[in-house]
Amino acid sequence: MNRKINTLIIIFIGLFINAQNTKVGIKTANPTETLDVNGSSYTNSLYLRNPGEPDKTGGHFLATSKNTLDLYDPTLESSGLFNYIKLTISGVPATGITDYDTKIDATKFLVVVHNYSFQLNNGSTKVALDYGSNGVNDNKQGSPNVNTFKSNGTWHIRANFINSKLMDYINPDGTYNNFKVNLYLMAYKYLITKQNINDDTKDLGGTNGSTQALSKPSGF
Amino acid sequence: MKKITTILLVACTSLNISAQVGINTKTPQGTLDVSGGTLIESYVIDTVNSHTSGNYYLLTRSKDTTPIGKVKLLDIALRNVAPVNTYNITLKNVSQDDVVSLNTGLETSKYVVAITGAVFTDATPGVNTTTSIKSFGAYSTEITPVTTGGKTYNAVNLSFQGAGTTSAQNGTWSLTLCVYEKALVKDWGTYTGDINSSFTGISTNTPIGLQ
Numbered sequence: 510m511n512r513k514i515n516t517l518i519i520i521f522i523g524l525f526i527n528a529q530n531t532k533v534g535i536k537t538a539n540p541t542e543t544l545d546v547n548g549s550s551y552t553n554s555l556y557l558r559n560p561g562e563p564d565k566t567g568g569h570f571l572a573t574s575k576n577t578l579d580l581y582d583p584t585l586e587s588s589g590l591f592n593y594i595k596l597t598i599s600g601v602p603a604t605g606i607t608d609y610d611t612k613i614d615a616t617k618f619l620v621v622v623h624n625y626s627f628q629l630n631n632g633s634t635k636v637a638l639d640y641g642s643n644g645v646n647d648n649k650q651g652s653p654n655v656n657t658f659k660s661n662g663t664w665h666i667r668a669n670f671i672n673s674k675l676m677d678y679i680n681p682d683g684t685y686n687n688f689k690v691n692l693y694l695m696a697y698k699y700l701i702t703k704q705n706i707n708d709d710t711k712d713l714g715g716t717n718g719s720t721q722a723l724s725k726p727s728g729f
Numbered sequence: 730m731k732k733i734t735t736i737l738l739v740a741c742t743s744l745n746i747s748a749q750v751g752i753n754t755k756t757p758q759g760t761l762d763v764s765g766g767t768l769i770e771s772y773v774i775d776t777v778n779s780h781t782s783g784n785y786y787l788l789t790r791s792k793d794t795t796p797i798g799k800v801k802l803l804d805i806a807l808r809n810v811a812p813v814n815t816y817n818i819t820l821k822n823v824s825q826d827d828v829v830s831l832n833t834g835l836e837t838s839k840y841v842v843a844i845t846g847a848v849f850t851d852a853t854p855g856v857n858t859t860t861s862i863k864s865f866g867a868y869s870t871e872i873t874p875v876t877t878g879g880k881t882y883n884a885v886n887l888s889f890q891g892a893g894t895t896s897a898q899n900g901t902w903s904l905t906l907c908v909y910e911k912a913l914v915k916d917w918g919t920y921t922g923d924i925n926s927s928f929t930g931i932s933t934n935t936p937i938g939l940q
Contacts, residue, residue, distance in 0.1 A: 543752055700803070702814065
């Protein structure tokens with residue numbers, strides 16, 4: 510019994526209860542919320558019955574890196590969830606780019622090309638295409654082939670036109686060989702991405718697909 | 730003073746006899762249940778605003794716990810679907826170069842879908858001879874809604890508009906779909922502009938939230 514009283518006394522050294530508005534303060538005599546803990550708190554799980562009103566001015570996302578709730582800060586190096594970056598590759602030959610290693614870590618990021626432009630080295634966008642790379646009007650056009658792929662643990666980029674050569678539109682004699690490619694990339698951090706979804710191949714049987722459906726990956 | 734003593738006594742009773750403590754509630758649903766705001770001034774939620782470093786998890790408030798609102802980690806290793814997903818699709822034996830409203834099976838109410846890196850191979854988009862001056866078709870990739878069985882899905886559209894292919898050969902499209910959880914994305918739909926045959930223009934109807 511004596512021991513129990515001692516325990517109670519220890520508890521009450523830092524516990525303050527405001528009877529008027531039922532606020533409880535621990536190590537504070539002026540609790541400003543229903544429970545106000547001025548010190549370390551440990552819990553095995555945390556529930557937010559009502560997380561409160563929407564934060565209309567931005568606020569911060571919360572994250573945990575140890576056992577604490579911390580602020581998610583996109584400006585810290587290697588911590589951003591969405592990383593938007595423009596990649597400019599110069600000295601590009603008429604055949605375009607077949608494999609450029611961005612050195613962006615494929616285990617940490619998912620990289621998507623949002624859009625791109627092909628330019629002459631002076632920034633002019635007067636770039637023409639020669640299908641068949643033969644200097645002849647073939648009445649054909651090559652598909653854009655601009656995308657990212659994973660190789661040896663990093664993201665690589667290809668940027669060209671199928672079976673075509675880049676040309677200087679003003680003087681399309683096939684001798685210009687110094688193009689520039691701008692790529693606007695989004696690198697999503699692995700924390701919010703799924704990349705190991707299987708590729709899907711479908712034979713449309715010579716139709717345009719309007720009466721068919723793709724197989725949705727499991728889980729969606 | 731007497732009142733305070735009583736409350737203290739009640740607090741003592743709770744703290745020592747029951748394993749659960751309620752503040753402003755008689756039916757605590759955890760070891761400590763605070764029916765009201767909780768301010769923790771250091772360590773757990775730090776008023777000095779410490780930032781995450783190194784490896785971290787984002788936190789979410791779960792909707793399917795009892796009681797509702799347990800704070801959980803967003804651990805994509807344990808989920809089939811992440812906020813951001815990509816997968817590759819190969820469409821073979823396409824009618825020349827046209828793909829029209831091909832259903833992805835992904836509902837518009839749950840996912841925002843975007844196409845990236847669509848490449849056409851195995852056939853060559855040709856010249857469009859039905860126009861008075863022969864023309865090449867414009868490379869075009871779009872996601873449009875398609876309704877079937879009362880539900881609306883995201884559908885894929887790919888083409889070199891009106892071009893067809895050399896010898897009407899059927900081709901192959903290879904593309905990457907980016908699938909975003911709707912909970913993450915504000916889908917603003919479409920807004921329009923008209924530059925009246927000029928080279929420049931200024932939007933008059935940008936959604937307020939984007940201005």
